[in-house]
Amino acid sequence: MPTDQHWTTTPIxxxxxxxxxxxxxTGRGVRPHRLPSWARAQYPDPQLLMAESQPAGVRLALRTAATTIELDVLPTRYGFAGMPPRPEGVFDLVLDGRLAAQAVAPTATTVTIDAATGEADHRPGAVGTARFAGLPEGEKDVELWLPHNETVELVALRTDEPVRPAPDSGRPxxxxxxxxxxxxxxxDHPTGTWTALxxxxxxxxxxxxxxxxxALLDPFTARTMRDTPADLLSVKIGINVVGGDVMRRRAFGPAVHGFLDTLREGHPTTPLLVVSPLHTPIHEDTPGPGAFDxxxxxxxxxxxxxTGDPADSATGRLTLAVVREELAHIVAQRAADDPHLGYLDGQALYGPEDYAELPLPDELHPDGAAHRRIADRFVAHAFAAGGTLAVGAR
Incomplete structure (x- = not known):
C-alpha cells in the first residue's frame, strides 16, 4: 500500500x-442522478426518486497509471421488512473494456420498507471505502461502474497516481x-444488466x-431524452403501465404518440427503436394493478x-397482449413517415420458451442468466446489420 504522501485525491x-x-x-460529496433536477421537481414520487438516484449505467471513466484506487462512498440499500436482505450493491472495475475486479462498500444507510403499509425505516450509515489494488502498471483506461441497485453518495477518490478524465471513446x-x-x-452486478451487456x-x-x-410515459422523461445528446434511441414501454394500472387503452395510444413526438423534437432523424414488454405470464392477459404475492x-x-380481472380488457384495461398490439400499430403508422423508427416485440428477447427454461424468480424480473440472454438477443435484433440501431443506420 502506498504511503500517505503518495496519495492523489481528485475532485469528483x-x-x-x-x-x-x-x-x-451534498454535505459530504456528490450524488449522481439520472434525471435532471427540474424533472425530479415535477413529480417527487418516492419510487421514482429512488429509482433515478440509483446509478444504473453510471461510471467513473478515468485515464491513469494508478495501481490502487480507493473510492469513499455512502450507499443507501433498500430492503423489505421480514424478508432476507437483498444482495449488496457491487462496484465493477472495468480495465480497458474488461471486467477486472469487484468490490462492495462495507457500510451503508439502510431503508427497510414494510410491504403491507409502505412505511420505511431509515437507519443512517457511515462512509466506507471500495478499494481496488494490484492493478497493472502503466497508463490505462479504467471505468468504475457504480451499483445499479443502490443510491450512492461519492465522497472521495484517491489513487496512487494522478487521474484525468478518460478521452472520448468516439463510440455512438x-x-x-x-x-x-x-x-x-x-x-448480479452493474455490468451484468442486459443494457450494460x-x-x-x-x-x-x-x-x-x-x-x-x-416507465410511465412521463412527459418530463420524454423532454429529458429530447434534450440529451444521443446517436441511438430506444424506449421499452408497457410493463409499468400495466402493472401500475395507470391508464386505459384510450389514453395509452395518444400518450405513446406524445412521448415519441417529444423525442422527435430533439432527435428528428436519430434511429429510434420501440420495444414492447418481455413475456410476463402474470400480466399477459390479466390487467393490473400488480401487487406483492x-x-x-x-x-x-x-x-x-x-390483481385485475381478465374480462376487463374488453372495456379498455391494459394487458401486455393489448400493449403489444397497440405499440405495433402505432409504430407501423408512424414509420410510413419516419424511416428511422423501428419496432421490436419484447417476446423476441424473452418469450414463453425462455420462461419455461429461465423462469422469472419473482414472476416479474429476470435473473442474471436471463439478463445475459436478453442482451445477446437485443444485440442480434437491434444493433446487428439491418437492425434499427445498427451503426450507420442513419
Missing part, C-alpha cells in the same frame, strides 16, 4: 462521470429508457434511463401477482 466532477445527467452536491451514444428490467433488477457487445456508450416501476411473502419469498 461531472467530467469524470458517464451516464449521469445531474450531479447533486445509446440513450435507452425502460422499466426495472432495463434498470437492472435481479442482475448489450452496450459493451455493440460497442456503444450507454446512457441508461431505466427506472424501476417508473402475500402467500409468497409468508414463506419469506418476494413475488408479484396481477
Amino acid at each position: 466532477t461531472a467530467a469524470l462521470l458517464r451516464g449521469a445527467l445531474d450531479l447533486e452536491h 451514444v445509446w440513450l435507452h429508457h425502460g422499466s426495472s428490467i432495463s434498470h437492472g433488477s435481479n442482475a 448489450a452496450a459493451a457487445r455493440a460497442g456503444v456508450e450507454l446512457v441508461n434511463l431505466g427506472f424501476s416501476g417508473s 402475500l402467500e409468497a411473502l409468508a414463506t419469506g419469498r418476494i413475488a408479484f401477482r396481477a
Whole structure:
C-alpha cells in the first residue's frame, strides 16, 4: 500500500462521470442522478426518486497509471421488512473494456420498507471505502461502474497516481429508457444488466434511463431524452403501465404518440427503436394493478401477482397482449413517415420458451442468466446489420 504522501485525491466532477445527467452536491460529496433536477421537481414520487438516484449505467471513466484506487462512498440499500436482505450493491472495475475486479462498500444507510403499509425505516450509515489494488502498471483506461441497485453518495477518490478524465471513446451514444428490467433488477452486478451487456457487445456508450416501476410515459422523461445528446434511441414501454394500472387503452395510444413526438423534437432523424414488454405470464392477459404475492411473502419469498380481472380488457384495461398490439400499430403508422423508427416485440428477447427454461424468480424480473440472454438477443435484433440501431443506420 502506498504511503500517505503518495496519495492523489481528485475532485469528483461531472467530467469524470458517464451516464449521469445531474450531479447533486451534498454535505459530504456528490450524488449522481439520472434525471435532471427540474424533472425530479415535477413529480417527487418516492419510487421514482429512488429509482433515478440509483446509478444504473453510471461510471467513473478515468485515464491513469494508478495501481490502487480507493473510492469513499455512502450507499443507501433498500430492503423489505421480514424478508432476507437483498444482495449488496457491487462496484465493477472495468480495465480497458474488461471486467477486472469487484468490490462492495462495507457500510451503508439502510431503508427497510414494510410491504403491507409502505412505511420505511431509515437507519443512517457511515462512509466506507471500495478499494481496488494490484492493478497493472502503466497508463490505462479504467471505468468504475457504480451499483445499479443502490443510491450512492461519492465522497472521495484517491489513487496512487494522478487521474484525468478518460478521452472520448468516439463510440455512438445509446440513450435507452425502460422499466426495472432495463434498470437492472435481479442482475448480479452493474455490468451484468442486459443494457450494460448489450452496450459493451455493440460497442456503444450507454446512457441508461431505466427506472424501476417508473416507465410511465412521463412527459418530463420524454423532454429529458429530447434534450440529451444521443446517436441511438430506444424506449421499452408497457410493463409499468400495466402493472401500475395507470391508464386505459384510450389514453395509452395518444400518450405513446406524445412521448415519441417529444423525442422527435430533439432527435428528428436519430434511429429510434420501440420495444414492447418481455413475456410476463402474470400480466399477459390479466390487467393490473400488480401487487406483492402475500402467500409468497409468508414463506419469506418476494413475488408479484396481477390483481385485475381478465374480462376487463374488453372495456379498455391494459394487458401486455393489448400493449403489444397497440405499440405495433402505432409504430407501423408512424414509420410510413419516419424511416428511422423501428419496432421490436419484447417476446423476441424473452418469450414463453425462455420462461419455461429461465423462469422469472419473482414472476416479474429476470435473473442474471436471463439478463445475459436478453442482451445477446437485443444485440442480434437491434444493433446487428439491418437492425434499427445498427451503426450507420442513419
